[in-house]
Amino acid sequence: MDEPYLQVIAHFYAKPGNGDRVIELLAELASLTRAEPKNLDxxxxxxxxxxxxxxxxxxxxxxxxxxxxxxxxxxxxxxxGAIIPLLDRREVSSYMVKPDTGTATPPGGTR
Incomplete structure (x- = not known):
């Protein structure tokens, strides 16, 4: 892939004991998300x-x-509706990545 892309990195911290359910829900969400036209992975x-x-x-x-x-x-x-209520907290960051350059900037940012 030579074109820039948006990389999202999310950390989900489930309320104690809810990790299994979050994983189950993510399996369903991942399958549907991968079918979106602009999703790469x-x-x-x-x-x-x-x-x-x-x-x-x-x-x-x-x-x-x-x-x-x-x-x-x-x-x-x-x-x-289902995952976020199971979380204590979440941290999400995103970056525009230019492959093979080591360059990442915030969406809409410049470097």
Missing amino acids: YAYFRSPENPDHVVILERYRDADGLDVHRETPHFQRIGF
């Missing part, structure tokens, strides 16, 4: 040290792809 994994900590790595063709994703019925239902 959607991966998630559980921390080996903390079963209630999940890291999500998402890639979109551009920042608009993430905006569109957040408005989809499946994200509204699963993400906002």
Whole structure:
């Protein structure tokens, strides 16, 4: 891939004991998200040290792809409606990445 893309890195910290349910819901969300036209990849994994900590790595063709994703019925239902209520907290960051240059900037930012 030579074109710039939006990289999203999310850390979800589930309320104690809710990690399994978050993973179940992410499996459903990931499948639907991967079918979105501007989604390039959607991966998630559980921390080996903390079963209630999940890291999500998402890639979109551009920042608009993430905006569109957040408005989809499946994200509204699963993400906002089911996953977020199970979390103590979440940390989400996103960067426009220019492949093979080591360059990443905030969406809309310049460097």
